[in-house]
Amino acid sequence: xxxxxxxxxxxxxxxxxxxxxxxxxxxxxxxxxxxxxxxxxxxxxxxxxxxxxxxxxxxxxxxxxxxxxxxxxxxxxxxxxxxxxxxxxxxxxxxxxxxxxxxxxxxxxxxxxxxxxxxxxxxxxxxxxxxxxxxxxxxxxxxxxxxxxxxxxxxxxxxxxxxxxxxxxxxxxxxxxxxxxxxxxxxxxx
Ligand SMILES: [Cu+2]
Numbered sequence: 001x002x003x004x005x006x007x008x009x010x011x012x013x014x015x016x017x018x019x020x021x022x023x024x025x026x027x028x029x030x031x032x033x034x035x036x037x038x039x040x041x042x043x044x045x046x047x048x049x050x051x052x053x054x055x056x057x058x059x060x061x062x063x064x065x066x067x068x069x070x071x072x073x074x075x076x077x078x079x080x081x082x083x084x085x086x087x088x089x090x091x092x093x094x095x096x097x098x099x100x101x102x103x104x105x106x107x108x109x110x111x112x113x114x115x116x117x118x119x120x121x122x123x124x125x126x127x128x129x130x131x132x133x134x135x136x137x138x139x140x141x142x143x144x145x146x147x148x149x150x151x152x153x154x155x156x157x158x159x160x161x162x163x164x165x166x167x168x169x170x171x172x173x174x175x176x177x178x179x180x181x182x183x184x185x186x187x188x189x190x
Contacts, residue, residue: 122142
């Protein structure tokens with residue numbers, strides 16, 4: 001029985017050690033979680049939410065930093081006129097189409113053109129590229145980034161890096177007729 005007296009403190013010691021190490025593990029875990037969430041935050045790129053409406057315009061909720069807006073178009077939502085970006089800035093465009101029309105009649109995309117692009121020629125070719133979501137496959141050199149088509153109720157997005165070269169880059173919707181109707185804006189890199 002006597003050896004138990006020596007064993008008890010030893011068992012206590014082991015248990016205490018065990019508790020201590022699991023606490024350390026917990027600390028390590030929470031540090032890892034913090035590292036994870038800060039990694040998520042740093043990958044949080046600037047996001048611009050745009051709505052495509054039946055009036056064939058890009059509209060936004062309202063005034064916001066880094067964009068300029070025009071007159072109200074639909075439901076009080078103003079036209080998106082320009083997006084201002086720094087060279088090399090990462091930007092995510094989230095485009096939602098608001099429409100009750102079928103996809104064949106009304107859908108939108110966001111296509112950012114290069115500075116040298118011949119936008120009118122691109123739009124003409126796009127109108128014949130229905131099978132490729134109105135993106136002419138032989139003119140990809142004129143595009144910096146583009147979303148898929150979004151029909152009514154759908155949301156599409158694209159993340160891109162703003163060009164290093166400062167200047168004005170046109171963004172458009174390449175669904176037939178929409179560019180001519182004014183579904184366009186300017187990405188101003190400065
Ligand atoms: Cu459109």
